[in-house]
Amino acid sequence: MQLLIQRIFDGFSDGAVYASVAVALVLIFKATTLINFAQGEMAMFGAFFAYIFAVQSGWLEFLGNTYLIIWTAAIIAMVLSALLGATIERTLTRPFDPEDHLPVVLITLGLFLGINAIAGIIWNYQARVMPSMFPNSSKDKITVFGARLFYDTIGTILTLGVVLYILFLILNKTKMGLAFRAVSANVESARLVGVQTGRVLSFGWALASAFGALGAVIVAPRITLQPGMMGAIVIYAFASAAVGGLDSVGGAALGGVIIGLTKSLGNGYLGNWHFGFEEPPLNFLPATPLLIPVVLMLVVLWYRPSGLYGTKRIERV
Amino acid sequence: MTKEILSVQNVKASYGAIEALHGIDLVVNEGEIVVVLGANGAGKTTTLRAICNMLSTSGTVMLDGEDISKTDTASIVAKGVAHVPQGRGTFAALTVRENMEVGAYTRNDDEVEADIDMWFEKYPVLGERQKQAAGSLSGGEQQMLAVARAAMSRPRLMLLDEPSLGLAPLIIEDLFRTFAQINKEQGTSMLVVEQNANLALEIADRGYLIETGLITGSGTADELRNDPAVQAAYLGA
Numbered sequence: 196m197q198l199l200i201q202r203i204f205d206g207f208s209d210g211a212v213y214a215s216v217a218v219a220l221v222l223i224f225k226a227t228t229l230i231n232f233a234q235g236e237m238a239m240f241g242a243f244f245a246y247i248f249a250v251q252s253g254w255l256e257f258l259g260n261t262y263l264i265i266w267t268a269a270i271i272a273m274v275l276s277a278l279l280g281a282t283i284e285r286t287l288t289r290p291f292d293p294e295d296h297l298p299v300v301l302i303t304l305g306l307f308l309g310i311n312a313i314a315g316i317i318w319n320y321q322a323r324v325m326p327s328m329f330p331n332s333s334k335d336k337i338t339v340f341g342a343r344l345f346y347d348t349i350g351t352i353l354t355l356g357v358v359l360y361i362l363f364l365i366l367n368k369t370k371m372g373l374a375f376r377a378v379s380a381n382v383e384s385a386r387l388v389g390v391q392t393g394r395v396l397s398f399g400w401a402l403a404s405a406f407g408a409l410g411a412v413i414v415a416p417r418i419t420l421q422p423g424m425m426g427a428i429v430i431y432a433f434a435s436a437a438v439g440g441l442d443s444v445g446g447a448a449l450g451g452v453i454i455g456l457t458k459s460l461g462n463g464y465l466g467n468w469h470f471g472f473e474e475p476p477l478n479f480l481p482a483t484p485l486l487i488p489v490v491l492m493l494v495v496l497w498y499r500p501s502g503l504y505g506t507k508r509i510e511r512v
Numbered sequence: 513m514t515k516e517i518l519s520v521q522n523v524k525a526s527y528g529a530i531e532a533l534h535g536i537d538l539v540v541n542e543g544e545i546v547v548v549l550g551a552n553g554a555g556k557t558t559t560l561r562a563i564c565n566m567l568s569t570s571g572t573v574m575l576d577g578e579d580i581s582k583t584d585t586a587s588i589v590a591k592g593v594a595h596v597p598q599g600r601g602t603f604a605a606l607t608v609r610e611n612m613e614v615g616a617y618t619r620n621d622d623e624v625e626a627d628i629d630m631w632f633e634k635y636p637v638l639g640e641r642q643k644q645a646a647g648s649l650s651g652g653e654q655q656m657l658a659v660a661r662a663a664m665s666r667p668r669l670m671l672l673d674e675p676s677l678g679l680a681p682l683i684i685e686d687l688f689r690t691f692a693q694i695n696k697e698q699g700t701s702m703l704v705v706e707q708n709a710n711l712a713l714e715i716a717d718r719g720y721l722i723e724t725g726l727i728t729g730s731g732t733a734d735e736l737r738n739d740p741a742v743q744a745a746y747l748g749a
Contacts, residue, residue, distance in 0.1 A: 377617075
């Protein structure tokens with residue numbers, strides 16, 4: 196029982212991070228119907244921005260309090276990432292025909308490699324310690340039915356919950372948000388009601404990049420900061436977005452939690468299952484439970500191709 | 513002296529290597545309803561798309577004496593042109609009300625809500641379904657929504673691309689009555705592209721005939737209605 200609760204907490208903790216990157220993927224998908232393969236690497240870059248401001252440069256030391264410093268750095272990183280995202284949209288994707296997906300998808304794949312390499316050149320590939328936005332020593336926790344619930348987990352979930360809510364308000368209560376959803380529903384009609392679609396696309400990329408960067412800043416202290424840090428996370432984020440629905444922000448967030456829980460529970464209960472052998476019969480078998488989220492994704496997509504909350508493409512004419 | 517709100521001069525347009533318009537000239541005067549009649553593939557839709565600069569063209573398009581042939585589509589809309597595309601072009605994933613709100617995207621006044629309510633009174637069906645996704649409406653309701661949404665920008669010129677397409681006769685009549693009403697009450701000029709010549713000529717002041725990318729005839733609505741060639745081609749006489 197205690198172990199079950201523990202694994203659920205862990206699942207939420209990881210899931211919140213998958214959710215943030217999944218939401219970023221969904222935002223760009225909604226705007227452009229493209230999968231941005233570079234989302235994880237852009238988020239990693241954002242985490243380095245935060246690192247520069249919080250640690251490397253010492254620019255924020257005048258703030259005194261370590262948490263104040265990392266929170267300020269995180270916000271600056273989100274803003275810089277937003278600018279970077281908008282710039283990438285404007286310069287690397289907009290010149291191409293939006294109807295033809297292949298060139299732009301290849302560009303995002305190229306960005307995936309390029310951004311990773313640039314980060315390697317600037318910061319090299321050694322792992323760095325990133326300060327956490329929440330108290331994260333081994334005693335910063337409360338105990339629930341014997342299971343440890345770390346402040347880090349609570350903080351992660353609360354922060355992403357609040358940011359998700361702000362995102363919901365932006366999309367549903369502002370004129371720019373309405374324009375964004377209009378472009379997402381029908382680009383040509385959006386232009387015909389006077390929406391400057393280019394600006395909306397930049398806005399979508401900016402919002403997505405900021406969101407992804409926050410996820411990376413939150414996860415970096417757990418897995419150390421390095422150019423390859425988002426590799427596994429972005430795969431699970433893809434799975435989350437696919438499970439929740441590629442065009443549903445709320446679905447992607449929920450998908451993140453589902454994937455986080457499946458991974459944590461699957462790994463916890465099946466991770467040491469050796470198929471009756473004393474030792475794992477093959478080296479890869481202990482890693483098999485990590486595939487469970489992917490299997491879950493396949494099952495969901497089999498029964499609901501547009502994900503749990505994705506729009507089914509039915510239109511009456 | 514009538515004032516030209518729209519003047520299309522020698523406009524040519526091509527899709528890739530194929531030229532679809534070979535030099536179109538037409539004029540819409542302030543407050544007029546002008547209809548363009550033509551068969552499938554004659555270039556009706558292309559003409560409207562060319563006016564809004566949605567494809568590459570040569571020639572001149574003047575709106576209120578200002579050359580808009582190099583202006584981007586969204587800015588043309590902001591100048592007071594509303595285009596109801598063929599196939600309605602409603603935002604299926606947005607609610608009916610959101611469709612109306614986004615129709616007023618170019619406006620910055622505080623009468624948007626009042627205008628929406630006015631339309632929902634006029635079309636109670638839309639009002640009742642304002643929280644429903646627009647994609648769940650029937651074809652006729654979507655066309656009403658598309659027209660109301662276009663009117664939300666308070667345009668001076670409306671471009672209507674085959675509004676009758678795929679609709680039941682009664683609904684079409686209702687729709688054309690609405691056009692006449694908008695035209696009369698708000699002074700909105702209209703350029704209607706149609707195959708359904710009967711109804712279109714009934715509300716129109718003037719009309720043009722278009723065939724394979726060329727204007728082949730024009731006249732007042734009465735003249736066109738009594739033209740034997742038009743009768744044979746479009747009125748089923």
